[in-house]
Amino acid sequence: MENVGVCDEFVNLKATELRLGLPGTEDGGEEERQKVSCCKSNKRAFPETEKDIESTGKTETASPPKAQIVGWPPVRSYRKNNIQTKKNESEGQGMYVKVSMDGAPYLRKIDLTVYKQYPELMKSLENMFKFSVGEYCEREGYKGSEFVPTYEDKDGDWMLVGDVPWEMFVSSCKRLRIMKGSEAKGLGCGV
């Protein structure tokens, strides 16, 4: 019993071990890479990884079998480009949220992760919908414009954009809505 406990401890230790390096790279990775090189003699198993090992220019480590081989799978570039953008969106690569503006016929979608702070986001929204958002101040919200940027957070509440720290905003924002006119007054302007 004692032994098992010790073993478990050992196993867990490895999992919690703090190391420098990318996740997934450890001793196992080395073995895998060796396995790949062995295949060289019999078959052209993973030509892309072979090339990585052989060629001078590329210093990227040969990743395991699922490396991207040039021109594979054989799908036309046109098709790849058209499908890819959609896949990126739906897989949550980037944090895409819908943006609606009162009065605009279509919704838009933006990737919150491409922005570093609020001003960048605001500028982008202003460009997208051709409006101007006014000055933000903590006490009174947005002044000087009839447009007020709001967002729906994880709890389903509608909040004013800019109130919480940026990181918190990105992680809690479900969608954006640019309110216009009188409806906005309740949330935004102190007037």
Next chain:
Amino acid sequence: MNYFPDEVIEHIFDFIASHKDRNSISLVSKSWHKIERCSRKRVFIGNCYAINPERLIERFPSLRSLTLKGKPHFADFNLVPHEWGGFVHPWIVALAKARVGLEELRLKRMVVSDESLELLSRSFSSFKSLVLVSCEGFTTDGLASVAANCRHLRELDLQENEIDDHRGQWLNCFPESSTALTSLNFSCLKGETNLAALERLVARSPNLESLKVNRAVPLDALTRLMSCAPQLVDLGVGSYENEPDQESFMKLMAAIKKCTELRSLSGFSEVAPLCLTAFYPICQNLTSLNLSYAAEIQGNHLIRFIQFCKRLQRLWILDSIGDKGLEVVASTCKELQELRVFPSDLHDEEDNDTAVTEIGLVAISAGCPKLHSILYFCKQMTNAALITVAKNCPNFIRFRLCILEPNKPDHTTSQSLDEGFGAIVQACKGLRRLSVSGLLTDKVFLYIGMYAEQLEMLSIAFAGDTDKGMLYVLNGCKKMRKLEIRDSPFGNAALLADVDKYRTMRSLWMSSCEVTLGGCKRLARNAPWLNVEIINENENNDVMERNEEDEREKVDRLYLYRTVVGARKDAPPCVTIL
């Protein structure tokens, strides 16, 4: 026949349309050759560098319709450098200079410039039809010239081209007098579309049968378009991410119901499920359906849609339909002739349970007796499945199977897929096109050489063990025209064994194989009627400057093709013609 006057013979020849047949006729006798060539209106050139425009015009002075193909097939997958070639400009210049009465031009994988389009639009007063497939190099400005100047334009069909969209007013450039349009396809344009101009154009084109719009045409515009063109037979829709409101939905459905001639549907780069249901009323009439760009639609929505499409002959779909979905297709679409299942997950990023496997393929083969063409991307395959498919469908003309992971064996037996593909070539006596994948040894090529008597095009990737594999194919497949090979261990011995074989083939592509520079040089010396192109995108580009010891150096990419006009003069630095 020789006692008839020429005009009578010419009249008889008019009934013979196929290029192959006309080529055969021209070989019968000198007089037939002359009559044939002087009356020939349509010419197909599979490789634009096999001949030059001057010689073409000399032989066929009555040319009306020209089809040209440029870059090799693997250019689709980024294996050919951007600047490789395939320029249409010299052709248009020559045709214009000779005052050929050109009416139709169809181009595939060629480089087209705005200048070319402008020249085209001004040089041929009877020009009627422009079809561009997988071309690049032009912008909407070029389209504007075509719209403005081709007074008799009937067809403008742009399929999967890379077009720089200047968001100009090209649609506005069709004059008010232009009412002859039968086909308009601009689905590949990425920018905004002038909806008003489009609607006016469609409204004044009573003969419009085929309309394919781009993403930027919203639902209400589509509704209006369909309302003023209920005669449409072929429709490509835009992108409809958002669910329509009740009123828009009813209007859309009403417009769709009126399109009783609609037989072909495509587009849907994004479509909210509700939108899709608006098309249910015409599903039963559809013979062709392309939902292969609709990445976000879940399998169940696709299945529900397809269940109404009982007359479908052609279906292009994503693998998100799953094996279950294919089983539904098999039980519903009894008229199915062509199926293409594309991969939705291109980077193997998720362990996708909904992708398709051998199960779906077998189901289709069992349920669809008329199936003759298939392109199938899947994650796994077995010999047993392929053998069953071969038994169920001996009528395949085109069989293209792509297992996403290279070298993957039969997942139940861990053996190679030689036997499975062997069964396919043995059963399908009419097979003309084949793409193989998965773990394959030389044996599969032995089978192909032995049985695939009608095979014209073969695509090989990550397959085979020795030169024997390629030799089996070259020796056995008498009708081979296009052979393309990548990442396979075939070398000089196979390449050089029968040089005359390449006289009967259009082209050979070999990349990341074992052929060396020395081997290619020798081939070029022994076959002066071939262009042997070495494509090298390395920094030290100039292959010829290297000294003799580099003969042993492996060639990155080899593309050879027969030609009657020698080495082309427009090759970029990264291409060396030996």
